Amino acid sequence: MVASEIRALFAVAARPEIVSLAGGSPYVAALPLDAVGDMVGQLIASRGDIALQYCTAQGDAGLRERICEVMALEEIPAHPDEIVVTVGSQQALDLLARIFIDPGDVILAEAPSYVGALGAFAAYQASVRHVAMDDDGLIPEALEEAIRRTAAAGRRAKFLYTVPNFHNPAGVTLAAGRRRRILDICQREGLLVVEDNPYGLLGFDGEPMRALRADDDEGVVYLGTFSKTFAAGVRVGWAVAPAAIRDKLILAAESAVLCHSSFAQLTVREYLATQPWQEQIKTFRELYRERRDATLSALSRMMPPGCHWTRPAGGFYVWLRLPDGVDAKAMLPRAISSRVAYVPGTGFYADGSGGQYARLCYSFPDPARISEGVRRLASVIQTEIQLRDDFGPAPETL
Ligand SMILES: Cc1ncc(COP(=O)(O)O)c(C=O)c1O
Numbered sequence: 001m002v003a004s005e006i007r008a009l010f011a012v013a014a015r016p017e018i019v020s021l022a023g024g025s026p027y028v029a030a031l032p033l034d035a036v037g038d039m040v041g042q043l044i045a046s047r048g049d050i051a052l053q054y055c056t057a058q059g060d061a062g063l064r065e066r067i068c069e070v071m072a073l074e075e076i077p078a079h080p081d082e083i084v085v086t087v088g089s090q091q092a093l094d095l096l097a098r099i100f101i102d103p104g105d106v107i108l109a110e111a112p113s114y115v116g117a118l119g120a121f122a123a124y125q126a127s128v129r130h131v132a133m134d135d136d137g138l139i140p141e142a143l144e145e146a147i148r149r150t151a152a153a154g155r156r157a158k159f160l161y162t163v164p165n166f167h168n169p170a171g172v173t174l175a176a177g178r179r180r181r182i183l184d185i186c187q188r189e190g191l192l193v194v195e196d197n198p199y200g201l202l203g204f205d206g207e208p209m210r211a212l213r214a215d216d217d218e219g220v221v222y223l224g225t226f227s228k229t230f231a232a233g234v235r236v237g238w239a240v241a242p243a244a245i246r247d248k249l250i251l252a253a254e255s256a257v258l259c260h261s262s263f264a265q266l267t268v269r270e271y272l273a274t275q276p277w278q279e280q281i282k283t284f285r286e287l288y289r290e291r292r293d294a295t296l297s298a299l300s301r302m303m304p305p306g307c308h309w310t311r312p313a314g315g316f317y318v319w320l321r322l323p324d325g326v327d328a329k330a331m332l333p334r335a336i337s338s339r340v341a342y343v344p345g346t347g348f349y350a351d352g353s354g355g356q357y358a359r360l361c362y363s364f365p366d367p368a369r370i371s372e373g374v375r376r377l378a379s380v381i382q383t384e385i386q387l388r389d390d391f392g393p394a395p396e397t398l
Contacts (some may be wrong), residue, residue, distance in 0.1 A: 013341035019317035019373030021360040022341040024227050024316050030287055044269050054205060055262040057254040059085025063269040074200055074211040082240050084249045085260055089225040091197060093120040094366055095252040098193060100158045101126045106150050109161040110138055113349030114168045117161055128350035138162055139180040147189050159192040165209055166199040166315025169348050169359035183216050193220045198228050201281050203314035204289040215364050218242050221320045223266030226268050227279050232262045294367035295360065298374035304382050316363040321356055325393030328358040340376040
């Protein structure tokens with residue numbers, strides 16, 4: 001295991017003078033905190049004997065019923081028995097890695113991929129092979145090629161890990177027309193899909209996309225979480241899996257934590273039963289849309305030539321490509337001195353490549369701070385370009 005680049009950054013980025021476009025924290029201050037506080041107080045007063053007790057490793061049955069209602073928004077026809085409640089989707093990633101990965105096993109994952117998933121896979125010594133994406137998400141031909149190469153090396157991937165909606169960190173979404181193709185390829189090859197979907201309900205235009213799991217309940221393990229649609233601090237997520245995998249997930253969860261927090265689960269269950277949660281998701285969507293707009297507008301006004309970036313239709317992230325010869329990791333100390341933080345792209349590649357990229361997260365600072373952050377970043381990049389022109393590219397990019 002190695003220290004996550006993001007965690008190491010958090011301490012510095014949290015300083016008030018720094019505009020942090022680094023950590024992917026949801027803006028939980030937009031929740032009706034008084035109402036949530038009253039709800040939690042009533043929960044303890046009326047059902048504290050259950051909320052403060054152990055529960056089953058699969059998770060509270062009432063919460064699992066509610067989770068089915070949440071997933072119906074993405075057309076997933078799930079039954080509560082198929083669901084395992086987890087400590088955020090991060091624990092589901094860890095449990096899946098624990099079940100499936102022996103040292104050296106191949107996992108296919110998008111290029112780039114969510115740093116927390118790469119961390120979980122690395123902890124079990126997986127060999128991650130990245131599969132290219134473009135503005136429409138994972139490229140089916142690239143997936144076929146990756147499967148072919150893996151087979152040519154006498155190997156077989158354990159699963160494909162994908163974030164189809166509003167990708168972390170790339171900010172792109174798997175196009176509707178590609179979803180069937182990806183599933184067809186995986187079905188043909190007998191390749192399990194792990195669909196990690198924290199941001200699916202946070203799209204800025206139109207209805208949520210149909211989940212991969214909606215079209216294949218035998219070949220797709222779906223991971224969901226309340227971290228971005230309610231509160232990251234309650235640490236409640238879930239996995240929906242075919243029966244054999246679900247049973248292993250329950251056993252693995254039991255040995256890891258005995259059972260999950262009843263208190264956290266009943267808090268979420270109560271929130272879904274008594275609070276206008278769909279309205280709250282709309283509030284979050286509006287808020288993040290405004291921040292996305294502020295980010296894109298500032299980038300197009302201020303970034304020097306040679307920079308390129310994705311235009312997310314939902315979620316939290318913009319993936320910024322720096323001009324040739326400018327390295328995001330080498331530039332970071334100068335960015336911090338200029339009071340702006342981001343995450344260098346290297347954290348999102350198992351092989352440490354991606355130095356030309358930076359992840360910008362717009363979920364937390366308000367639009368004025370975002371503009372100021374992008375202004376500071378643009379000026380740092382401009383200086384890097386000058387240094388590159390005067391002294392040649394940073395050693396990391398050679
Ligand atoms: C793609 C992705 N998967 C999983 C997670 C983990 O979320 P949590 O453990 O809070 O549910 C995150 C958090 O940022 C994420 O972006």
